[in-house]
Amino acid sequence: MSPRRAHNGGRIDRATRLRFTFDGTAMTGHAGDTLASALLANGISVVGRSFKYHRPRGVFSAGIEEPNALVTVIRGKLREPNIPATQIELYDGLTVESQNRFPSLSFDVGALNSLAGNLFAAGFYYKTFMGPVVGPLKGTRFWMFCEHFIRRAAGLGRAGYEPDTDRYEKMYGFCDVLVVGSGPAGLMAAKRAAATGKRVFLAEQEAEFGGTLRWKSATIDGLPAAEWVAATIAELATLPNVTLLPRTTVWGYYDDNALGALERVSDHKAHAAIGEPRHRHWTIRAGDVVLATGAFERPIVFPGNDRPGIMLASAAARYASEYGVLPGERIAIFANNDSAYEAALALKDAGAEIAAIIDVRAGVSLSARELAREAGAELLLGYAVTSTSGARRLREIEIQPFADGKVKDGAxxxxxxxxxxxxxxxxxxxxxxxxxxxxxxxxxxxxAFLPPSPTQRWTGAGAFTGAFSAAAALGDDHAVNEPEIEYEPAPVFEIHPTGKKSGKAFVDLQHDVTASDIRLAHREGFQSVEHLKRYTTLGMATDQGKSSNVPGLAIMAAARGLPISEVGTTRFRPPFSAVSLGALAADRHGHFKPQRLTPMHDWHLARGARMYAAGLWYRPMIYGAGGETVEQAYVREARAVRASVGIVDVSTLGKIAVQGPDAAEFLDRVYTNMFSTLPVHKARYGLMLREEGIAFDDGTTWRLGEHDFLMTTTTANAGKVMQHLEYYLDCVWPDLRVHVTSVTDEWAGAAVAGPNARRVLEACVESTGVDNDALPFMGIVRGEIAGAPVMICRLSFSGELAYEVYCGAGHGQHVWDALMAAGQPFGIVPYGLEALGTLRIEKGHVTGAEIDGRTSPRDLYLDWMLSKKKPYIGSAMVDREGLVAPDRISLVGIVALDDRPLQGGGHIVEQLGEEPRGSIGHITGFCFSPALGKYIALALVKGGKARHGQRAFVSDPVRNRYGPVEIVSHHFFDPEGSRMHG
Amino acid sequence: MLIACPYCGPRDLSEFTYQGDANRTRPHPMSNDQSAWNAYVYDRVNTAGDHREFWQHSGGCRAHLAVVRSTLTHEIKSVAIARESMNREAAK
Incomplete structure (x- = not known):
C-alpha cells in the first residue's frame, strides 16, 4: 500500500493537471498542490536519503519545518539545492531531483553507514580523523586527506556551477503595523489595525492566507473557516491602506523595528512575467509589529521514528483536508495530547482507516474520546510505540504499555x-x-517555550502566545465552532525502551542526531545547550531544529536530572528560513556597479586604450597600437615622454577645496611639512601621516588665494582623506574656521610631460606666459586654452619638465583636444597608467604600493618632509622606538641581473634554498625601464639604504620566478632632478 | 538601527560611518608624553552600557555626530552635532 489521492475533498483544482518530473520520472498533480502533496499523491514514499546514515526518508511535515523532503529544483542549467518539497508550489514543467543518494534513491551504497551505526555517533569524525598518526600523514594532515571523501558522503544537495540568470530586486517598505502570519490571529490583527486607518502590511510565508483555517473543519460565524478567510482577505484587499504580501517570509528582526523579508515572486511559475523578479527582498521599517507566527507541532522521539510513512499528525491531516491526499490507507495515531484526535477525524473523513490511537496518557478527556469514536479508532491509552518496521515504507508498528514515563516490559x-x-x-x-x-x-x-518579553515594539497574537485554538485567536467578536481540544501535552518527549535493541531514535532527522547522541554528549561533558548544539549539530541543519529543538532539550534535561526551564534554550538567530543570496545582492553586482568615468573616457577608448579599474574609476592602462604587447606599449609611451612629450589624463586624482581664514593653519596640522609659508600661486608636495606616525597619503596642494587651497590626493585615497579632514575639523579642532569641499568631479586634469612640454603649452595657452619666469617650478598660472579657462601648475611626477593643466570638467575633452593639436608637431603621445608607473619607478616616487598603511616616512626616506618647527598629526609618535629601528623594511631599488621581468609581491631573499624562506622584503612596483634598458623594481627591504650595492635574489614561488638581483638606490634616473627644473 | 541626525532626521545605519570612541582626549599637540599619546591612539575601554562615540553621516550631510549609544541594546540615548558639542566642551 502507498499514499494516494483521495476520491474527493481538498482545495486543489482537480480539473487542472500539471506535469512534473521527479528524478526523471514523469508525474502529474493538480493546481494547488505542493511538490510534497503531489509526490504523496503519486505514491512516492521515499523522497530523500538522510545526511549521515543515508536512511530512506519520506515527507515528515507539511510546512517550512520539513527536515526530510529536501530536493534540488532544476531550471535549465541552474540547480537550486535543499528546497523543502513542502514549500514548492507545483507548476507545469517543474523538474526536481532527490538528494544525497548514490547511485539512486532506491539503492544507495551510503546506506551501509547505517550498519556501522555506532561508529558514526557525535564527535566521530573529530575523534577518528583529527588525532592519530597514520603512516606518513600526521595529525591534521590525515584529516585533510580524508576530508574530501567524508564531505562527499555526508551532505545535502549540490549547487550548480552556472551563473544565476534570474533577476532579484530589493524593496524598502514602511508601515505603521506589520502583521507576520495570516492565521486567525494575524487576520484579526490586520483587520483591527486597518480599521483605524493605519498602514498595514500582512506577510504570509505560504501562497495563500489563512493558516490552519484553510484546512480545519471549524466554522466561523456560520461559514466554513476557509470561506471566512476568503471573505476577510477579499475585504482587506480592497483597502488602500493594506498591503498583502503572500509567499513572503519575514526572516530577521533587527534594531528599531527593521525586519528583513523575502518575497518569492515567481518561484511558483514556469516562467516569470516580463520584468518580474524571481525573489524580492524587503527591508520593512514598522511602527509596530504583530507576531502571529503560529506554532510548530513537534514529534515524539521513539525507536525507528524516521521510517517513511511516519509524519506529524497535523501534517497528515493537512494533506488529507487541503490537498485531498491520503498519506496512508491504514493509519495509526501516536500522541501525548488531544490535537492529534482532531487529525484522526480529518483523515477518516478523507477516506483513510484509522487503525488505532495510541496515547501515552492513562486517561483522556471526554471530547477526545468522542473524536476517537467518530474516527472509528481503537483507543489504546497508556501505550507507546516502541519499534517500527518496513524497508522503504512503514509496514508495522509495535506498541508496549507505558506508565510513569517508562515503557513496561512484556505484552x-x-x-x-x-x-x-x-x-x-x-x-x-x-x-x-x-x-x-x-x-x-x-x-x-x-x-513549550513561550515568547520572551520584548526588547522592541512588538506584540504577539494567537498560537504564537500559546493560545492554540481558533476561538482564542479570533476573540469574542466571532462565533467559532470547533472541537474542544486540550493542547496541554503529557510530559513525554521520548520513548526509551530499556533492555531491548530496537533501533535508532532520531531527534534531529535532517542531521541524523539520535537520542543516544545527546546522552553521549551528556556523558562527555557537553551539557550546556550551546555545547550540546555544537557537539552533536542538533538543530544546525537547514530546518534549524524547528521540530527537534524541544525534544532534544528535554532529553538533555532528563539526562542531567534538571527541569527544562533550567536547561534553557539556544538563542534563535536570523534567518528564520533560507534566504537566497541573489535577493540579498539584488542589483548590486556585475554591470550595475557604479562606474566613474573621466570627461576624456570616450576619447581613450577611441584611441584603443585598454582600461584599468582603479576603485570605481576607469583609467587607460596602455594605448594599444597594432598588436603591441602591454610591455611594448608602455615602453614606447614612456620613451616618448623622456624623448619629446606625452600627455596623461589625471582627472581621477582626488581634489579637495580647503577654504577659510584658518585653512593654512589647518594644513600645517594635517601635513608633516609647512604650508602657511607657501606663497599664493605656488604649490607644494605634502605628506600626511596617521596619528600613530604611519604614512597615510601624499599629493600636492596649491595655494590659490590667501584663504583658498586646492588639495590633491591619490586616486584611491580621495574619500579617506576627505573623511580624515572632516573628522579633525568636527571632532578635534572644532574652533578652526575652515571648510572642506570635495571638488574631484569639478575639474578635468591633463599632465603634459617631457622636454617639449613647455613648447606644447606655448602653442596653445593664451592670456598668460608659461616661460620659466611666469611659471617657475611649482608655480601656478591661470589662462585660457582654445577659449576655455584653465589653471596650470608646473609640477612633475615623471621627473620630466611637466605641467598639470586643469579646467572645468565640461571643458575637459575640448582642452585635451587642443593640447593634442598643439602637441602634434612634437609627436605628442598619450600615455597610460603603465607608462606613468614606469616613469615614477625610474624616479623612485612612492605611491599606494609603498604607502601601504605599514610604512613610516623614514621607511620611504621622506623624513626630509617632517617639519621640526611645528606639531602635526603623527608628529608625537613618528619617532617611536619601533618606527626608527634600523631593521625596518625601507625603500630601495632593485635591478634584475638576469634580464627577466620582476613582479609585484615577489620576495627578496639573501640566499636561494630548496624551500622558500628568509624573506628580507618584497617588491612593490616593477617595470622594464626604457631609460636604463633593464628590468627594475621598487622594493621594501630590511635595512634599506645600508644594502645598496648588495647582491640578493628574488624568490617568487607563486609564479616560479627566482633569480639574482642587485639592491640599489630607488632614485634610478636623474637623481639630481635637473630635467624637471630645466 | 536608526540615528536621528539633527540636520536630516532619523536615518538608517547604512548611511553612517562609525568614527570611533568620543571619550578620548587628544594630548596637547606639543606634548611629548608618550604614554598619553599611546593611550589616546590605542587604549579603548570596551564599555558594556552607554558609550559616547562619533558617527559621521557620510551618506547624508557628512556632519560628525556625538552619539550616546548603549552597546548592550543599541538604544541611542542622545545625538548632538559633534562640532557644537566639542566647542561647548572646549569652552568649559
Whole structure:
C-alpha cells in the first residue's frame, strides 16, 4: 500500500493537471498542490536519503519545518539545492531531483553507514580523523586527506556551477503595523489595525492566507473557516491602506523595528512575467509589529521514528483536508495530547482507516474520546510505540504499555499500518521574538517555550502566545465552532525502551542526531545547550531544529536530572528560513556597479586604450597600437615622454577645496611639512601621516588665494582623506574656521610631460606666459586654452619638465583636444597608467604600493618632509622606538641581473634554498625601464639604504620566478632632478 | 538601527560611518608624553552600557555626530552635532 489521492475533498483544482518530473520520472498533480502533496499523491514514499546514515526518508511535515523532503529544483542549467518539497508550489514543467543518494534513491551504497551505526555517533569524525598518526600523514594532515571523501558522503544537495540568470530586486517598505502570519490571529490583527486607518502590511510565508483555517473543519460565524478567510482577505484587499504580501517570509528582526523579508515572486511559475523578479527582498521599517507566527507541532522521539510513512499528525491531516491526499490507507495515531484526535477525524473523513490511537496518557478527556469514536479508532491509552518496521515504507508498528514515563516490559503488540501520525505537543514559533526579546520562558503546562518579553515594539497574537485554538485567536467578536481540544501535552518527549535493541531514535532527522547522541554528549561533558548544539549539530541543519529543538532539550534535561526551564534554550538567530543570496545582492553586482568615468573616457577608448579599474574609476592602462604587447606599449609611451612629450589624463586624482581664514593653519596640522609659508600661486608636495606616525597619503596642494587651497590626493585615497579632514575639523579642532569641499568631479586634469612640454603649452595657452619666469617650478598660472579657462601648475611626477593643466570638467575633452593639436608637431603621445608607473619607478616616487598603511616616512626616506618647527598629526609618535629601528623594511631599488621581468609581491631573499624562506622584503612596483634598458623594481627591504650595492635574489614561488638581483638606490634616473627644473 | 541626525532626521545605519570612541582626549599637540599619546591612539575601554562615540553621516550631510549609544541594546540615548558639542566642551 502507498499514499494516494483521495476520491474527493481538498482545495486543489482537480480539473487542472500539471506535469512534473521527479528524478526523471514523469508525474502529474493538480493546481494547488505542493511538490510534497503531489509526490504523496503519486505514491512516492521515499523522497530523500538522510545526511549521515543515508536512511530512506519520506515527507515528515507539511510546512517550512520539513527536515526530510529536501530536493534540488532544476531550471535549465541552474540547480537550486535543499528546497523543502513542502514549500514548492507545483507548476507545469517543474523538474526536481532527490538528494544525497548514490547511485539512486532506491539503492544507495551510503546506506551501509547505517550498519556501522555506532561508529558514526557525535564527535566521530573529530575523534577518528583529527588525532592519530597514520603512516606518513600526521595529525591534521590525515584529516585533510580524508576530508574530501567524508564531505562527499555526508551532505545535502549540490549547487550548480552556472551563473544565476534570474533577476532579484530589493524593496524598502514602511508601515505603521506589520502583521507576520495570516492565521486567525494575524487576520484579526490586520483587520483591527486597518480599521483605524493605519498602514498595514500582512506577510504570509505560504501562497495563500489563512493558516490552519484553510484546512480545519471549524466554522466561523456560520461559514466554513476557509470561506471566512476568503471573505476577510477579499475585504482587506480592497483597502488602500493594506498591503498583502503572500509567499513572503519575514526572516530577521533587527534594531528599531527593521525586519528583513523575502518575497518569492515567481518561484511558483514556469516562467516569470516580463520584468518580474524571481525573489524580492524587503527591508520593512514598522511602527509596530504583530507576531502571529503560529506554532510548530513537534514529534515524539521513539525507536525507528524516521521510517517513511511516519509524519506529524497535523501534517497528515493537512494533506488529507487541503490537498485531498491520503498519506496512508491504514493509519495509526501516536500522541501525548488531544490535537492529534482532531487529525484522526480529518483523515477518516478523507477516506483513510484509522487503525488505532495510541496515547501515552492513562486517561483522556471526554471530547477526545468522542473524536476517537467518530474516527472509528481503537483507543489504546497508556501505550507507546516502541519499534517500527518496513524497508522503504512503514509496514508495522509495535506498541508496549507505558506508565510513569517508562515503557513496561512484556505484552508487545504489533499493528499493521502504512502511516503513523505523531503529535508530541506544540511549540510556538518564537524565532522572531527571540531575535527581538529576552530569553524565552518555559511553560510547565504547555511544555513549550513561550515568547520572551520584548526588547522592541512588538506584540504577539494567537498560537504564537500559546493560545492554540481558533476561538482564542479570533476573540469574542466571532462565533467559532470547533472541537474542544486540550493542547496541554503529557510530559513525554521520548520513548526509551530499556533492555531491548530496537533501533535508532532520531531527534534531529535532517542531521541524523539520535537520542543516544545527546546522552553521549551528556556523558562527555557537553551539557550546556550551546555545547550540546555544537557537539552533536542538533538543530544546525537547514530546518534549524524547528521540530527537534524541544525534544532534544528535554532529553538533555532528563539526562542531567534538571527541569527544562533550567536547561534553557539556544538563542534563535536570523534567518528564520533560507534566504537566497541573489535577493540579498539584488542589483548590486556585475554591470550595475557604479562606474566613474573621466570627461576624456570616450576619447581613450577611441584611441584603443585598454582600461584599468582603479576603485570605481576607469583609467587607460596602455594605448594599444597594432598588436603591441602591454610591455611594448608602455615602453614606447614612456620613451616618448623622456624623448619629446606625452600627455596623461589625471582627472581621477582626488581634489579637495580647503577654504577659510584658518585653512593654512589647518594644513600645517594635517601635513608633516609647512604650508602657511607657501606663497599664493605656488604649490607644494605634502605628506600626511596617521596619528600613530604611519604614512597615510601624499599629493600636492596649491595655494590659490590667501584663504583658498586646492588639495590633491591619490586616486584611491580621495574619500579617506576627505573623511580624515572632516573628522579633525568636527571632532578635534572644532574652533578652526575652515571648510572642506570635495571638488574631484569639478575639474578635468591633463599632465603634459617631457622636454617639449613647455613648447606644447606655448602653442596653445593664451592670456598668460608659461616661460620659466611666469611659471617657475611649482608655480601656478591661470589662462585660457582654445577659449576655455584653465589653471596650470608646473609640477612633475615623471621627473620630466611637466605641467598639470586643469579646467572645468565640461571643458575637459575640448582642452585635451587642443593640447593634442598643439602637441602634434612634437609627436605628442598619450600615455597610460603603465607608462606613468614606469616613469615614477625610474624616479623612485612612492605611491599606494609603498604607502601601504605599514610604512613610516623614514621607511620611504621622506623624513626630509617632517617639519621640526611645528606639531602635526603623527608628529608625537613618528619617532617611536619601533618606527626608527634600523631593521625596518625601507625603500630601495632593485635591478634584475638576469634580464627577466620582476613582479609585484615577489620576495627578496639573501640566499636561494630548496624551500622558500628568509624573506628580507618584497617588491612593490616593477617595470622594464626604457631609460636604463633593464628590468627594475621598487622594493621594501630590511635595512634599506645600508644594502645598496648588495647582491640578493628574488624568490617568487607563486609564479616560479627566482633569480639574482642587485639592491640599489630607488632614485634610478636623474637623481639630481635637473630635467624637471630645466 | 536608526540615528536621528539633527540636520536630516532619523536615518538608517547604512548611511553612517562609525568614527570611533568620543571619550578620548587628544594630548596637547606639543606634548611629548608618550604614554598619553599611546593611550589616546590605542587604549579603548570596551564599555558594556552607554558609550559616547562619533558617527559621521557620510551618506547624508557628512556632519560628525556625538552619539550616546548603549552597546548592550543599541538604544541611542542622545545625538548632538559633534562640532557644537566639542566647542561647548572646549569652552568649559
Amino acid at each position: 508487545t503488540r504489533a499493528i499493521v499500518v502504512d502511516c503513523l501520525a505523531v503529535s508530541g505537543g506544540w511549540s510556538p514559533a518564537i524565532h522572531l521574538a527571540s531575535q527581538a526579546g529576552h530569553a524565552p520562558q518555559w511553560d510547565e503546562s504547555l511544555r
